[in-house]
Amino acid sequence: SCCSTRRWARRSAAGIAEGSIKSGVLIESARAEEEAFWIAGASRRIRSLIFGAFDYFSSLGMVGARYRFDHPMVDAARMRIAKAAASIGVPAIGEMTINYPTKNKSAEEQKAALGECRRDAEYTRSLGFRGKWVGIPAQVAVAHEAFALPAAEVARALAEVRAFREAEREGRGATIIGGKMADRATDRHNRVILAAALSAG
Numbered sequence: 001s002c003c004s005t006r007r008w009a010r011r012s013a014a015g016i017a018e019g020s021i022k023s024g025v026l027i028e029s030a031r032a033e034e035e036a037f038w039i040a041g042a043s044r045r046i047r048s049l050i051f052g053a054f055d056y057f058s059s060l061g062m063v064g065a066r067y068r069f070d071h072p073m074v075d076a077a078r079m080r081i082a083k084a085a086a087s088i089g090v091p092a093i094g095e096m097t098i099n100y101p102t103k104n105k106s107a108e109e110q111k112a113a114l115g116e117c118r119r120d121a122e123y124t125r126s127l128g129f130r131g132k133w134v135g136i137p138a139q140v141a142v143a144h145e146a147f148a149l150p151a152a153e154v155a156r157a158l159a160e161v162r163a164f165r166e167a168e169r170e171g172r173g174a175t176i177i178g179g180k181m182a183d184r185a186t187d188r189h190n191r192v193i194l195a196a197a198l199s200a201g
Contacts, residue, residue, distance in 0.1 A: 019044075019045065021045060022045050022046075022047040023043070023045050023046055023047065024046075024047055024048040024049075024050050024093065025039055025040075025046055025048070025049055025050065026050045026051075026052045027039065027049055027050065027051055027052065027056070027077070027081050027084075028051070028052025028053075028054075028055035028056050028059070029055065029056060029059040030056070030059045030060055030077075031059070032056075033056065033077045033080055033081070036049065036080050036081055036083075036084035037083075037084045037087060039084070040084040040085060040087055040088045040090075041087075041088060046088065046090060047090055048085065048090050048091050048092070048093050048131070049081050049084060049085040049090065049091075049092050049093065050092075050093040050095075050133060051077065051078060051081050051092065051093065051094055051095045051124075051129075052095060053067070053069070053074055053077075053078075053095035054067060054095070054098070056074065056077055057071070057073070057074060060073060069119075069120050069123065070123065075127065078092075078094075078124060078127050078128075078129070079127055079128070082127055082128030082129055083128070085128075085130075086128065091129070091130030091131055092128060092129045092130060092131075093129065093130070093131045093132060093133055094120065094121065094124035094125075094129045094131065094132040094133065095120075095124075095132075095133060096132075096133040096134065096135050097113075097116055097117040097120045097121075097132075097134075097135075097139065098135065099112075099113045099116050099117070100113060100135060100136050100138070100139075101113040101114050101136075101138050114138065114139070114142055117132075117134075117139045117142045117143070118142050118145070118146055120132070121142065121143050121146035121147065122146050125146060125147055130147060130196065131143065131147055132146070132147065148200075149193065149196060149197050149200065153193060154193065154194065154197045157190040157191075157193040157194050157197075158190075158194060160177050160178070160182060160186070160187070160190050161187060161190050161191060161194065163175070163177045163182070164177065164182050164183075164186070164187045164190075167182075
């Protein structure tokens, strides 16, 4: 249409290449949870699915139940979002921890707030999430540490990929690595780890 042509002309004039704008999509309602796979596939520009846990919990219309980070209903949404993100090969990003270590809090309270942020990050990581939204700079280092891939894990994955590649060269579809059976399924998992390490630099 003429309107889309004019919009593209403005983006082009600003030096923005076609398709270069990427997006992270918030999933923060029961309806969005249900449509998570459709949302994930709605555009090739999507680079992450982000969980808005507090808005999501409100959308449930629950009375007599307070939000908690490990509520079963919240976990059910997290798992669907993680699977929807995985279906298009992008990371699922966990919700924000709103207990901030603000200056008006005691040192002990600030430490507890950052500990809560770490707990939330590690918990969502265990459910397949690859990152976390943060609200203040003090939470950034905590999130980085919680989602960092240990060097030993990357080294193990790389060694096993090389060992399996050698087994394939020898015409074997499965082999024993470190005393355990290894095949294309275990190789795919190791390659996921290596791809995550590469994307993290």
